[in-house]
Amino acid sequence: MSKEILEETSGSLTRAATEARGLAIDAVHACSSGHLGLPLGCAEIGAVLFGHTMRYNPAAPGWLNRDRFILSAGHGSMFLYSWLHLSGYDLSLQSVKDFRKLNSVTPGHPEFEETPGVEATTGPLGQGVGNAVGYALSGKRAAARYNTAEHTIFDHHVIALAGDGCMQEGVAREAIAFAGHSGLDNLILIYDSNDVTLDAMAEVTQSEDAESYFGSVGWDAVTIDGHDLNAVAEALQSAKDNDNGKPKVVIAKTLIGKGIPEVAGTAAGHGEGGAKFAEAAREGLGLPAETFYVSDETTNFFAARNGVMKDHFAVWEKTYEVWASQNPGLAAELQDGVAKSVPEDLLDRIPEFDADHKDATRGSGGVVINAVAKLVPQLVSGSADLYGSTKNYIKDDTDFSASNPSGRNIWFGIREHAMGAICNGIAYDGLFRASGATFLVFADYLRPSIRLAGLAGLPVTYIFTHDSVGVGEDGPTHQPVETVSGLRVIPNLDVIRPADPEEVAGAWAAAMHRTSGPTALILTRQGVPNLSSFPVAQRRQGASLGGYVLKKEEGDLKVIIMASGSEVEHALEAASRLGEGVRVVSMPCLERFDRQEDAYREAVLPGSCQKRVAIEAGVTNLWWKYVGAAGQVIGIDRFGLSAPGNVVMQELGITADKVVEVVEDL
Numbered sequence: 001m002s003k004e005i006l007e008e009t010s011g012s013l014t015r016a017a018t019e020a021r022g023l024a025i026d027a028v029h030a031c032s033s034g035h036l037g038l039p040l041g042c043a044e045i046g047a048v049l050f051g052h053t054m055r056y057n058p059a060a061p062g063w064l065n066r067d068r069f070i071l072s073a074g075h076g077s078m079f080l081y082s083w084l085h086l087s088g089y090d091l092s093l094q095s096v097k098d099f100r101k102l103n104s105v106t107p108g109h110p111e112f113e114e115t116p117g118v119e120a121t122t123g124p125l126g127q128g129v130g131n132a133v134g135y136a137l138s139g140k141r142a143a144a145r146y147n148t149a150e151h152t153i154f155d156h157h158v159i160a161l162a163g164d165g166c167m168q169e170g171v172a173r174e175a176i177a178f179a180g181h182s183g184l185d186n187l188i189l190i191y192d193s194n195d196v197t198l199d200a201m202a203e204v205t206q207s208e209d210a211e212s213y214f215g216s217v218g219w220d221a222v223t224i225d226g227h228d229l230n231a232v233a234e235a236l237q238s239a240k241d242n243d244n245g246k247p248k249v250v251i252a253k254t255l256i257g258k259g260i261p262e263v264a265g266t267a268a269g270h271g272e273g274g275a276k277f278a279e280a281a282r283e284g285l286g287l288p289a290e291t292f293y294v295s296d297e298t299t300n301f302f303a304a305r306n307g308v309m310k311d312h313f314a315v316w317e318k319t320y321e322v323w324a325s326q327n328p329g330l331a332a333e334l335q336d337g338v339a340k341s342v343p344e345d346l347l348d349r350i351p352e353f354d355a356d357h358k359d360a361t362r363g364s365g366g367v368v369i370n371a372v373a374k375l376v377p378q379l380v381s382g383s384a385d386l387y388g389s390t391k392n393y394i395k396d397d398t399d400f401s402a403s404n405p406s407g408r409n410i411w412f413g414i415r416e417h418a419m420g421a422i423c424n425g426i427a428y429d430g431l432f433r434a435s436g437a438t439f440l441v442f443a444d445y446l447r448p449s450i451r452l453a454g455l456a457g458l459p460v461t462y463i464f465t466h467d468s469v470g471v472g473e474d475g476p477t478h479q480p481v482e483t484v485s486g487l488r489v490i491p492n493l494d495v496i497r498p499a500d501p502e503e504v505a506g507a508w509a510a511a512m513h514r515t516s517g518p519t520a521l522i523l524t525r526q527g528v529p530n531l532s533s534f535p536v537a538q539r540r541q542g543a544s545l546g547g548y549v550l551k552k553e554e555g556d557l558k559v560i561i562m563a564s565g566s567e568v569e570h571a572l573e574a575a576s577r578l579g580e581g582v583r584v585v586s587m588p589c590l591e592r593f594d595r596q597e598d599a600y601r602e603a604v605l606p607g608s609c610q611k612r613v614a615i616e617a618g619v620t621n622l623w624w625k626y627v628g629a630a631g632q633v634i635g636i637d638r639f640g641l642s643a644p645g646n647v648v649m650q651e652l653g654i655t656a657d658k659v660v661e662v663v664e665d666l
């Protein structure tokens, strides 16, 4: 079937592939950097994807039912830019010429929201595979939630292109196993199997049988010649047509750097080394001497194809309109998801806790997430095999699975890194609000994905519990000391460590209202009191402000004690023992506090008061900025101890007594 289609178009696709090769050679040559191997080796794959297989509309890059394409092997960014240009996205030839230049829309590696048609920020190998799994999960859930017997709003596919490097990374392996187990049959992975990595031939570092591996984790696998247009088209079409409960991998054998004989098939073909042979390569490919050449035939071919795509889009839009008019509730929910809007009064609608409520903030978090889940139907919440401890299970809802893709609880298994990358994929897709949970000490297992969420501005929420040496007997392996501060140094990540249940409510609302980046909620294992002698609204609002005066001094201000999370209790006790003139500032989120106006920050931490002490059960470094040279920080600049939590806290000096002592010594 696809053969016939290609018989008509294979000449156009071959021409386009050659010109895509030319664009990659010229762009990499122009900036003397970048990676040529994949754009050259995968040119036929690109031609088939953009010229035959994928459904998209360059005039509406955000079309809800478009096929999503993720270049996991982000170093091959010129592959994506060439094909986005050729296929008619708003990416001009000048932008291709500006590859890797300052402020261009063609940055070194693909960056989300910088370039129309780029679905994910990729480059750190393996992440894109996880993102694609997240996209596929989102697509499955969207189809299950929004399609009706009469109308299909979602039936798109998610296609990722990954190389040996991605396949070697653990994050991809975790995500691949999750996808197979979850039956994500809307996912197609193209494995650019060129037997070359960066330093050497791939055989130096790998020897597995890819087909057997994928088969063993529940995927359908096929191996093809990646330069045979018909083979590529058939494999992809059959993967699209065959929604059989299994994800598909097309293992495409390709020649890295094809088109530059001097380097093709070797590790030298991977980077920019081949660019110096540009002129001979252009000639060898049958391209004119003119650089950045695109023929009228290719332009016309894609213009015609875009006409067909526009027709598909128009048909879908009509279906959508009828569906929306017949299902206004679902349509409103979907539109809210796309707009990332949550109820303005979300925080007011989270029930207040009883004044004498004493619980770990992870427990309060469990109560709050269930209230939030009722008000934000787009919220999905996963855990890396720790729901029992992280308490973020949405009780009124079901589990996401192959047979129940509308479920909102995602059992990631003990795959923290994939959880991070999959949450990013869900957030990239933008229909649902992703959250994932594990112990704080394991945040480092998904840190590369958190970093990318910060970079790409994704509103993912992380629920990190067991947040200090207060976890106790499990000992130093499970006692984070550096982790909260380690997260705080990631740009565009808000790290909120609430002190009590009402700050937890405020933290959740802040996370949900935030659309421009991720939020990590840092929650205790051990119980903390409800600080109910202070107004609920003050504590809730305070979480969003990041820092606020919890207890105002009596008389003239003499000393400021600041703290976060479970240590706020100690700050309060110390203040009441120290008497007049002592202010307690709760600092649940340093990043949010830093974003407040100067006047607000000055009102909370007046420059006139330099007697300042901070206490937090973790490393002290970041607090010096707030206490100043005349202040003191009480913290833990060492690993923890194996003993009951209160004993460890006592032993390491995280107590009200210590605060009193330090303040008196100032």
Ligand SMILES: Cc1ncc(C[n+]2csc(CCOP(=O)(O)OP(=O)(O)O)c2C)c(N)n1
Pocket: 035, 037, 038, 073, 075, 076, 123, 124, 125, 126, 162, 163, 164, 165, 166, 192, 194, 196, 197, 198, 199, 256, 270
């Ligand atoms: C996590 C991570 N580690 C290392 C790199 C550096 N790097 C970029 S490409 C590459 C080799 C990738 O090999 P392969 O996927 O086979 O790509 P190809 O050589 O086929 O282009 C490496 C090590 C990276 N981008 N990300």
